[in-house]
Amino acid sequence: MVYAIQALLIFDHLHFRSVMQKTFTSADETQGRQPPPLVLKKPTAISGQPAWFEAYYVAGSQKQGDRQLFSH
Incomplete structure (x- = not known):
């Protein structure tokens, strides 16, 4: 590991x-x-732009699979 x-x-x-x-x-x-x-990105509530991590929560995406695989 x-x-x-x-x-x-x-x-x-x-x-x-x-x-x-x-x-x-x-x-x-x-x-x-x-x-x-x-430059650090501002939170969604302040900037109005999507957060950098939202792609990791899209159902069926490779990034979601990576997040779930490496979070255990």
Whole structure:
């Protein structure tokens, strides 16, 4: 079980790095630009936009299956 959790941590970290790499290219780095700051999303009641986790509660979706699998 510990190995599965570690594998998920590594996967999440690499996914984050690939997303950051797409938004912040090496050309930006050579020109001295900083990567964009990370901004937390506001709750649905304040922003009026759906919460980030709503996709994990859509019946029959892959994300729902992952949530149920890894929550036990």
